[in-house]
Amino acid sequence: MRRTLSTIAARFKKYAVFLLILPLLTGALAFFASNEDDGSSSGRSSYFAKATIDLGEFNDPQFNEANNVKNLISSTAFLQELAESQTTPLMEIEDIQLSLDIENVYDEQVIVKLIGDEEESTLATIEGIVTHFIERSDARHDEWTGLINQSIEDLEETEVGAEEAATRQELLFNLRENLFFTKQAEVIEPVALVNERGSRSNDQPNNPITNVIFGLVIGFMLSLFLVLLPEVFRD
Structure with missing residues (x-):
C-alpha cells in the first residue's frame, strides 16, 4: 500500500x-x-404567440364570420390603423402579414397566431391585434343593439289600429328575440407567448x-x- x-x-x-x-x-x-x-x-431566437377569440353574434358578417375576420385582421388597413393607435413598438406590417396565421374553429372562433424575432414586439403586436379587433367588434355590436332598441322604442310609441296591432306585436317579438341572441366577441384564451424551444418566454438563461x-x-x-x-x- x-x-x-x-x-x-x-x-x-x-x-x-x-x-x-x-x-x-x-x-x-x-x-x-x-x-x-x-x-x-439568441441569433436564431423566435417567439410564437397565440390567442383565441370567440366571435360575436350580430348582424355584421365582417366581424361574425371567421373567413371575413381573417381577411379583416390581415388587411393592411386594419394593421395600419393598429400601428397608428399604439405607442409601444410593433412589428412591421409586412412582417406581420408574412407571419400571421388565423385558424378557423367551427366558424365561431378564430385562433390568432403570430411569430416574431423579438419578444416585446411580438407580444405587443398580437395583444394589439386582439384588442383592436375586440374594440371594433364591440363598437359595431353597440351600433346594432342601439338600432334594435331604438326600433323597439319607436314601435312601442306608435299608435296603430286593431288590425295592425298583431303585426306590431310580431315585429316587437322578432326585434326582442334578435336582441336577446346577440352577443359580443370575447377573448376565451388570452395571449400566450412561447420561445422557439417550446418553453415559456421567461425561462432563465444558461x-x-x-x-x-x-x-x-x-x-x-x-x-x-x-x-x-x-x-x-x-x-
Whole structure:
C-alpha cells in the first residue's frame, strides 16, 4: 500500500503541471461553450404567440364570420390603423402579414397566431391585434343593439289600429328575440407567448458560472483518473 502511494505521489509530481492545467482547460472550454450556445440561440431566437377569440353574434358578417375576420385582421388597413393607435413598438406590417396565421374553429372562433424575432414586439403586436379587433367588434355590436332598441322604442310609441296591432306585436317579438341572441366577441384564451424551444418566454438563461464549475469538476476527475489508472492495471 505504501509503495502504491509512493508511486502515485511520484507520478503526480512528474505530471503536476499538466494535471493542474487540465481542470483549468475544461473549465475554460465549458465557459466558452456556454457563451457560444447563448449567442447562437439568441441569433436564431423566435417567439410564437397565440390567442383565441370567440366571435360575436350580430348582424355584421365582417366581424361574425371567421373567413371575413381573417381577411379583416390581415388587411393592411386594419394593421395600419393598429400601428397608428399604439405607442409601444410593433412589428412591421409586412412582417406581420408574412407571419400571421388565423385558424378557423367551427366558424365561431378564430385562433390568432403570430411569430416574431423579438419578444416585446411580438407580444405587443398580437395583444394589439386582439384588442383592436375586440374594440371594433364591440363598437359595431353597440351600433346594432342601439338600432334594435331604438326600433323597439319607436314601435312601442306608435299608435296603430286593431288590425295592425298583431303585426306590431310580431315585429316587437322578432326585434326582442334578435336582441336577446346577440352577443359580443370575447377573448376565451388570452395571449400566450412561447420561445422557439417550446418553453415559456421567461425561462432563465444558461448560467456560465455553473458551467465553469462543472468543467472544473470534470477536469479534476480526469486528472485523478490519469493518476490512478496505471495502478489499477498494475494490480
